[in-house]
Amino acid sequence: MFSKRLIVRRLAPALLATLAIAAFVPACGGDDDDEASTSPPATATAAVPAATPTESPAKRIEARLTGVPGIVNPANLSWPREVEGLNGRRTIKEKPLKIHTMSAGIDEITLSLVPIERIVGVGSATKNPDTSSFATLVKNLPTVAREPEAVIASGANLVIATPTQKADVVAAIESAGVTVVQLNLDPTPAGRLNAILLLGYIYGEEERAIALADEVEARYRKVVDVTGKKPDTEKPVVAHLTKYTSLYMAGSGTTGEGVITAAGGRNAGTLGGIKGNQQIGLEAILSANPDIIIIPMPAEAGEKFKAELMAEPTLAGVPAIQNGRVYVVPPALYTTNSFANVRAVEHLAHILWPREFPVADPPQFSLAGQAR
Template sequence: MIPEKLRALGLAVTLGLSLILTACTIPIPSTEDIPSATGAAPRSELRDVPGIVDPDNTGWPRTVEGLNGTTDIEALPERIITASVGHDEMTVALVPLERLVAVGASSKDPTYSNVAGLLAEKPEISRDPETIIAQDPDIIVTSPYFPAEGVEALERVAIPVVQTALAHDAEARLNNILLLGYIFGEEERAVEFAAEVQQRHDKLVTVTGAKDVRPSVLALSRYSDQIWVAGDGSTEGSIIEAAGGVNAAATAGIAGHQTISLEGVIVMAPELIMITQPLAYGAEEFRQDLLNAAALAEVPAINRDRVHIVDSKLFTTLSYWNIRGAEELARILWPDDFPNPPAEGFSQAH
């Protein structure tokens, strides 16, 4: 379908030429005055992506709809800030690194971030609007958890802010990539990268999805002497399912992240337990406490010594790196099907 602005431009040019031929000297408008004509050809992959208001408009300005409403983006963003680990992980795959001008402390911390090594030299910001404004960004793309008063402060100084919710299911993950690519003016790279991520996911679930008997898996962590479990709708739960397991907490009716007792672990009787907290925050101590707890001796995962510490940042982030978590868990669950380590990372924008 031809965008309305391009249709109007064609009509203007046709009428202008007709008038010239009849000795009239009305000037023909320049195509430079029509922003949508300066973009690349529309991509069919952008259709039906939530947040893209007009997928046919690949020029500037363009409009997107985030959780905080519609936002007009006047020109290609050259100075990007997200203030969100998951968004930073997505951004470095879509734009040249120099366009991401500053990041939060967590994005530079290898405990939490899968791209910390790429961001080590970036200036550090907090969610204080003053620290962000000091970096002179021309767009902020961030999570729903960015404070509303901070969004208002940034918008008062004419910095566009787009809040998007990153999600862990396969279709939403691809839509996240395509939406961010559109916001950044990197549609072609986004389509290319979405295909790469889809291929990794499909390669995994082609094997795990064919399993008739699936082991029950429980994702646990312990903070402040409270045991937390990841239930239905959690990132960890989606990883368990992609890896070919059954989320024991979801089966027990638990939604989201909830605290449980040792009795709850006994009732759920998982065949495998994965500990998703960082080693630096007591993962090994928690593992030993579970294995040594007399009350848990008959739990299958305990008496078979199937309690595994996993790389926390692959299981708790919200980005395409969750696929790496599913690949690692699949190697634990199905070692004969996945004898070799998967690729460590993903391609980057250049």
């Protein structure tokens, strides 16, 4: 999710967009398999100046939204309004009051921008505490399956789809008169902030989106302002491993890589030439020789996998195994495609640099899930 460069101007989304790195690929056990972008993130060519205190609220919002990929006309804060998705340009006729998203990560952003009464239902991943930190909040909402018939039956008049949704699924939902916007998810810092701002615009909640983006960015910067100054020679090599039916390691262009890099580590998969989340054998772990292993899996399954690694004779010489530095970490933070990944950065920074980051359990964002 994160670029190696810092975000240097809070009110310049066009500048933020230039930080984009390669789009990432599906993660094993991730967030409804929506960790894939079918086209590279948009890149703006010039920074947008910050609005001055004397400008009207509308002008300040316009300044902040200018350069956010997907927003066609940031000066238009009335209805109807247009946005550009992977499925083309779509018109949103009025403020949407019946919303459904096809991703746990997008649900988390949405629940932080609009009152829960405007959400008609969520997928099972959002109700699962292993995959979403919002599971308790949505426990009373209807569960909506991903099939077009179920989405249409939910009564939604606006659906937010992921990049991996098949074109025929999107077309089937739209054939029922439902507006569908298929987002191009970008795992960089710019992408996470832009997703908040774009969804805020789609929902007519621009002010709240800006406030949430500011909070997320401030906490991200608090970490990378420290870890970004550490020389590579001091940064531990961290392997991001999962095992369900097969063993996977996160490589370049993944959310795992971004979390590790921002937290001040070097991603073992990237160093080993792995792209995306690839199936591997034990020899890849031996070759990577990581100082630390993180396992973003549900606790029971993760602890079982950890025990297997610790007992594997061929891995006995790996520093992470030798020193007992194998950690089962919460997938709800590490794999969900939302601002929760910033909490994963804070969580891992504590593991890697406990003196600089003494908080072991980073708190939820103050605006998360609090829309009224």
